[in-house]
Amino acid sequence: MDESLSHADISSDSGRRRGGWITFPFIIGMRQHIYKNKTGALGGLTLAAGGWISNLIVFLIEEFNVNSIDAAQISNVVYGSVCFFPIIGAIIADSFFGSFYVISISSCISLLGIVLLVLTATLNSLKPQPCATGSKLCQPTSALQYAVFYTGITLASLGLGGTRYTLATLGANQFDKPKHQASFFNWFFFTLYSSIVVALTVIVYVEDNLSFKWGFGLCVIANLIGMAIFFSGSRFYKFDKPQGSPFVGFGRVIVASVRKTSLQLSTERKNYYYGHDGVTNKVAAATLSKSFRFLNRAAQKIEGDVKSDGSIAKPWSLCTTQQVEDFKTVLRIFPLWSTALFLATPIAIQSSMSVLQALTMDRHIGPHFKLPSSSVIVIVLFSTSMFLTLIDRFLCPMWQKITGELPSPLQRVGVGHVLTILSMAVSAVMESKRLKIVQEHHLQDQPGTIVPMSIFWLFPQLVLVGIGDAFHFPGQVALFYQEFPMSLRSTSTAMISLIIGFAYYVSTGVVNMVQRVTGWLPNNLNNGKLDNVYWMLAVLGVINFGYYLLCAKLYRYQNVKGADGSPDPDS
Structure with a gap:
């Protein structure tokens, strides 16, 4: 693109x-x-x-x-x-x-x-x-x-x-x-x-x-x-x-900082360890930031930490400043990652429930073709694919002409939040209409009976969530890839998958809880209240969006020139 x-x-x-x-x-x-x-x-x-x-x-x-x-x-x-x-x-x-x-x-x-x-x-x-x-x-x-x-x-x-x-x-x-x-x-x-x-x-x-x-x-x-x-x-x-597991380095940062809890933090740059290369690493390594200052002790040298040749004598007592800053980067981005988890959970629930809804509806498209129930999710994917093209070729250039800069990853993710909330609200309205038709035809106690309602009624909610995906998923991957340490490049792109994975497990727990507490989700959806589930997800989405706005406001880009213009080493 x-x-x-x-x-x-x-x-x-x-x-x-x-x-x-x-x-x-x-x-x-x-x-x-x-x-x-x-x-x-x-x-x-x-x-x-x-x-x-x-x-x-x-x-x-x-x-x-x-x-x-x-x-x-x-x-x-x-x-x-x-x-x-x-x-x-x-x-x-x-x-x-x-x-x-x-x-x-x-x-x-x-x-x-x-x-x-x-x-x-x-x-x-x-x-x-x-x-x-x-x-x-x-x-x-x-x-x-x-x-x-x-x-x-x-x-x-x-x-x-x-x-x-x-x-x-x-x-x-x-x-x-x-x-x-x-x-x-x-x-x-x-x-x-x-x-x-x-x-x-x-x-x-x-x-x-x-x-x-x-x-x-x-x-x-x-x-x-x-x-x-x-x-x-x-x-x-x-x-x-x-170059070896970066997570071992993170573990060393935690252990070393705990071991040196009683050590008074030094303000002298020479008292911190920048690596075995000496001067070269002092230039390349990032200056220790003020956030999470208690972790800075992990890179502060004391007697016996460094050998005569400049290498580390006690690996679990001393770390490089770069290892400390890499760990801080992961900690800073974690709140934003958690907001994405609560964004993906409603999408996971909607995905499985839409298939079950489709099984109860008229899936004929024309006189001879019947849409498979699982294929209803194709509307999400198709709308995402199409809107990705519009975003890359039209919306982003248009935004750049108006504001002078491309939309930041955080702005794209924010738009995705709003569209997903709107999708949950539309889902609730559409399900209310489906249940009304069920009641009019007295189909509550007839599992397996097709409701005289076209599957096209599911399309608006699926299109909305698909457009939201086009904004927030690429925005999150770009943010993680560019902000994570170099040693975690593969892990950074997989973070979005971890979000989705947690979301599916959380969605399973949410559905189980709803079944036990409310009775809104019986095996026969025609006798349930799925619309109430969607309204609940919409409300939770609004709360999560507020949490996201707070996290985005407090976040400062580390490796990317973002909305504030440049990285903030003291964040």
């Missing part, structure tokens, strides 16, 4: 140096003048993942005889796990192997998991028999069937976790200019959502109208194509070099 995506840029990189836009078609997979592939590693691997995970609720209900609310809860747990695993992959990439090798291994693990899902969907011995028509008595699922199914889910989830956001880091590392990195993230999310749109339409349609074995089989093919394209571009990649 940047003018630098040109033939000239690709040619200038070719054969001379690694990195740059020449790597773009292999990592992202957009069509270029030289490289004609229409899909890349991200496109293929996302298509494979979207194909099996997007229709998981329906697969559980139809193939494993699971109740609807239970299926939604299981799906949320799986989504949460899928979003937690990128942090594991990111830490391994940052600390030991680098992004390329983590992506390579993870894509193979993903392939193995999806193959097991194909076997589960294909072999009758690996899934329970369907329930008898009109009966609630179903054959129980055996331990072997559960074992194979959940092993496949686990492997596919681990593989997805090690590839998706690690690809974002590998791609951003190919560029030196923040402008190009920001443009890359826009393209990353555009391709991510576009691939999931294809999965939710084409692959889910195959699963619903042919069989799950053919749909999962397409996922295997997509995974293989993504792997092949990714490996074919390896000669162009600029590889990142891991």
